[in-house]
Every structure is written in structure tokens, then in C-alpha cells.
Amino acid sequence: MRKTWTERASQPLWRWRSNPLRRHDDILEAWIVLVVWTVVALGGILIGAVTAHATEESLGQPRHERHSVHAVLLESTTTAVPTGEGTAYGPVRAGVRWTASDGSLRTGRTLVEAGHKAGSKVVVWLNGKGQLTTEPTSAPAAAAEAVMFGAAAALAFGGLVLAAGRVAQRRLDQRRYELWDQEWDRVGPRWGHRTT
Numbered sequence: 304m305r306k307t308w309t310e311r312a313s314q315p316l317w318r319w320r321s322n323p324l325r326r327h328d329d330i331l332e333a334w335i336v337l338v339v340w341t342v343v344a345l346g347g348i349l350i351g352a353v354t355a356h357a358t359e360e361s362l363g364q365p366r367h368e369r370h371s372v373h374a375v376l377l378e379s380t381t382t383a384v385p386t387g388e389g390t391a392y393g394p395v396r397a398g399v400r401w402t403a404s405d406g407s408l409r410t411g412r413t414l415v416e417a418g419h420k421a422g423s424k425v426v427v428w429l430n431g432k433g434q435l436t437t438e439p440t441s442a443p444a445a446a447a448e449a450v451m452f453g454a455a456a457a458l459a460f461g462g463l464v465l466a467a468g469r470v471a472q473r474r475l476d477q478r479r480y481e482l483w484d485q486e487w488d489r490v491g492p493r494w495g496h497r498t499t
Contacts, residue, residue: 328475335475339468346464347457355453362445369439374401374427377410380417393417399427399435411435 377398394414403409413435415425430436440448 328479332475335468335471343461343464347461350460351453351457354456355449358452359445359449362440365439368431369428371426371428372401373424374399376419376421376423376425379421380419403433
């Protein structure tokens with residue numbers, strides 16, 4: 304009779320216990336389960352940590368390379384975008400003028416918040432070459448994205464390892480079924496003769 308999960312859990316290491324009915328495949332399956340869960344736990348933590356660190360580094364690099372400057376809007380951005388609940392302002396592309404680090408005046412087009420009149424002061428972002436660019440991801444947002452990507456990578460890795468372990472277990476099951484069929488082919492006919 305097959306044991307239930309609770310009965311197995313109450314007997315630690317039940318797969319490795321000495322049993323005259325235990326087959327080599329049972330021991331092999333026990334090792335597969337142990338290896339799969341160990342790789343899922345340790346590998347998932349490692350993959351998640353590496354992915355989170357790489358994501359945070361790649362999102363943090365622009366924060367070090369970019370800096371903000373005050374600029375003056377050259378055109379009005381007061382047009383609102385209507386939504387279902389009223390009006391909302393979002394970023395729009397507009398012309399701006401700012402003073403470069405060498406004191407010269409520069410102009411260009413970049414994304415700024417809507418709802419400002421021409422001549423208003425806005426904050427724009429420049430890269431290391433003094434060219435207009437987008438605002439970098441904030442540190443809290445980068446940390447949140449890093450955690451999300453790390454968790455996703457760990458879950459994906461764990462899913463792949465569990466799937467590989469399940470494939471190995473299915474092959475063992477298939478091999479057991481074939482052995483049972485062979486044994487039944489040998490023993491089954493003898494049972495029929497004894498019962499008639």
C-alpha cells in the first residue's frame with residue numbers, strides 16, 4: 304500500500320530507509336528529488352542575486368553620468384491631455400534653452416512636463432557630453448526593478464530545474480512501468496493456470 308504524504312513526512316529520509324522492496328530506481332529518484340530542490344534553492348538565490356545586482360548597476364550607471372540643469376521653456380506646453388476623470392499633464396517634447404558649463408547658451412528639444420507657459424523654468428537632464436537626455440531612473444525605482452527582475456530570474460530558473468527534474472522522474476516511471484510489464488508477462492500466465 305502506498306504511503307500518503309503525511310505518512311512520508313512523519314518518517315524522515317523514508318526514501319533511503321532499508322526496505323526489501325526498494326529498487327535501484329527508488330534510490331535514484333530520491334537523489335533526483337534532493338538534487339533538484341538543492342539546485343532550485345541555491346541556484347535560485349544565486350541567479351536572483353546576480354540578476355538583481357546587474358539590473359541595479361545598469362540602471363544606476365545613468366544616474367552617475369547624467370546631471371540636471373535649469374532651463375527656460377521656449378514654447379508653451381499648457382495643452383492638457385483629456386482623460387476620463389478630468390485633465391492630466393504628462394511629458395511633452397518642447398524647445399528649451401539652458402546655460403552650458405562653459406557659460407554658452409544652448410537650445411534643444413526634450414521631454415518636459417506639460418502645463419507650463421513659454422519662459423517658465425524647468426529642469427532638464429544632460430549626459431556627460433552636455434547633450435539633452437532623459438531623466439535617469441531614481442534609486443528607489445531602480446531598486447524595485449532590480450528586486451523584480453531578480454525574483455523573475457530566480458523563478459524562471461527554478462521552473463526550468465523543476466521541469467528537468469520532472470522529466471527525469473517521468474523517465475524513471477516509464478522504466479518502472481516497462482519492468483512491471485515484463486514481470487507481468489512472466490508471472491501473469493502462471494497465475495491463470497493456478498486459479499482454474
